[in-house]
Amino acid sequence: MDKLIGHLDADCFYVSAERVRYRNLIGQAVGVLGNQGACVIAKSYELKALGIKTGQPIWEVVPACPEAIFIKRDFRWYEVLSRKMLEIVKRVSPEVEYYSIDEFFFDASHLVQTFEVDLPSSIIALQNCILAETGLPVSIGVSWSRTLAKLMSDANKPFGTMLLLDADEIKDFLKSQPVSEISGIGRRSAMKLAEIGIENCFDFTQANRQRIQRLLTVKGEALWYELNGEAVVPIQTQKAQNKRVSRGGSMGESTNDPVRLNAWLARNTERLVEALEQRRLVCERLVLCLEYKTGGGYLRSVKLPFATSGFSTIFSAAQMLLQSYRESNLVCGMHIEAELLSNRRQRQLSLFENETANRIKIDLNEKMGRFALRSGATLHLPEMYADVSHSYDICDVNGKTCF
Template sequence: MRFRLDSGPNWSARTTFLESVAKFCSNGLDFTTVQMQIGDMRRAIGHLDADSFYVSSERVRDPFLKDKPVGVLGNNGACVIARSYEMKAMGVRVGEPIWDAIKRCPDGIYVKRDFPWYEVLSRQMLDETCRRSPLVEYYSIDEFFFLVEPYPIERMERLAQSIRDDIFQKTRLPVTVGLARSRTLAKLLTDTYKPFGAVAMLRPEEERALLMRLPVTAICGIAERRAKRLAMYNIRTCWDLAQMSRSLVRQLLTVTGEIIWRELNGEPVTPIQAERPPHKMLSRGGSIGWPTNDRDIIFAWIVRNLERLIEELEFHRVRIGKLTLWLNYADGDGPDTIGEHTFETVTDRFDLLLDAARTAWLRSWRTGARVVRMQLIGTHLRRSGLVQQSLFEQPNPQQVALSQVKQQINQKLGRFKLRSGATLPLREIYRDESCNYDICDVRGKICF
């Protein structure tokens, strides 16, 4: 009697199959006469990375942009935050000011970023990946790690191609998919085989060939400073690093480097996290668009970022015990400054946080200095719970009612449709709907 089961990613089907074989054997069939050809079954870690995601997202809704040099602008149109492969070939770098980018690529098409649209496509990619895998990590807006259940190793590459092609068919987004024995190896594959690649590499001899031709800086987490330290020991390629002794890796690169070393050798050390770990801090802020020393505008930006921070506190159901305001100034106006306020008990109340933010601002701002960036940082996070209110300041019923009304209106009409009056000096910003949204607002990502 001969059985064959060599296809399909669903391990439960194989379990049912083996149970059936056991039933035949219990009825008197000699198990040695049963030949099961299920091939070399392996689990794998997958990494999916969209190719030039922001640009590709713009091309989905505007095919005119296809095959043209395209740059996506952030910071109110001041710099390039993403570029197409065609623009990259012209020497334009991520983070380059728009006026320098135009000099390098005068024929380029520059569009303003649209994060709500990017999240829509990101969620579509995530849904499709979850359909193909029982465990998916939403690592960033355009990157996912996922588990591949036991599957014939000789068919892994076709599986990678199938995942890539299905996502392109559903979303029109080009992606690269790599399947390997560990996260680090899978990411090396997608970085190496971009764009629109699909590759599986689970045999040690194949891994060795790849690692021998990649510089050690190809590894996420090994930048120039660490590479120089490794070069002193004649470690220049990924393979050189993989062949180092474990103790030397630990000595030179600490425990983080040891994890990389183990993953380079095919050991899946870092788990796939289907849910984001609890936050140790929450922050909101960034560039304010142009340098200013206008008190009303600076405070309006503080309140705007405070509203966004409170939204995150409510979403994650946490309160903060310390609020920090970091201010970055224009060239010539001096070094960064920090103002802090520590609460008697953790809170998410707008009135208390607003008073704390104002106090931190007055403590940190140098009068007349031009602010260009800021961050509001909430630390000492605690889960919302019961407190003995008689020990602390009682909430103002009017302020509580006002906050509740604002929250209800925004839940019904859209995020931040109703804002605090202190943000009125930013009316020019609010005319641009895309400014109501930030990349860090995408829920559930692991990386930040």
């Protein structure tokens, strides 16, 4: 028998994670807010039922639901529960992909053996096991490919399961699913498909494969195989090496103050250097991206003098990239990207880099806590460091394969 692939997805994960520790939130309309306090980054089903969408600002949500309760996100806690879920899935499957903080793909072929019941019951047993051990409700789909499994778990939320192996049953299910529900088919791709009469997932499976490839590249072709029940995208148990590593994000209050921009640059560089260190990588190119409040932005890149993960070299390069920014534009977001990555062991040592200072900083922060020792330039962002929730972001959850 071919391998069975499962997809497990926690239901409104951030809200469910908060409900694990704050039981009073169960059954309430809950919105998890991002660090800036402006947007709902996750919502309970009670809030969703009122038409609230992820990303909506709080000032739109409150009039629609005056009784909603808002809570600040806490990625450290969410990672604790995520790792617990991962442990449980690893107990029942030899191959597990840590796709994102709340989603896993796994080899479901061993569920029957593990739980000693039939396959549908064993899927429910896994669901109950996760609920009992972590307090988190999850939805699970099982089928012949990861795309089918994900489509099924998504269609059965919240706290549902679906197992479809029979070709006719899969066909009926695919007919009920709009093509936009496929993970990997965005709005633009869905529009392209609609133009040639492909509206639902079954239409997609019946389309000419080469035509799909021409329209949506090899990625679309892989989806075509997967929806036709042929698993062509394997379960990735190890994260593939990044092509780039990026750190940054929203800056909260927009600014064009050079001192504050330099402070943000130092903060994001420190986070980037830390991420490179964790992955044992060095980079040879640096990209700086600024987002303007009025729309548009600023993008500059520079080749570094040598492959490095050292703070001083990267920060100097980042400062140079910032020089040609025009101060008339208010900046609301900043990203620093490291590109042309290679393994640190493979690079030639540079005579120009002082590794000792970097090492001392890393070792001290490991012992004393993140950002305990940091660049003096960051002193101009006191609010960021006074608030511990700023010290840990979703991108700091390591090992996920999705980004």
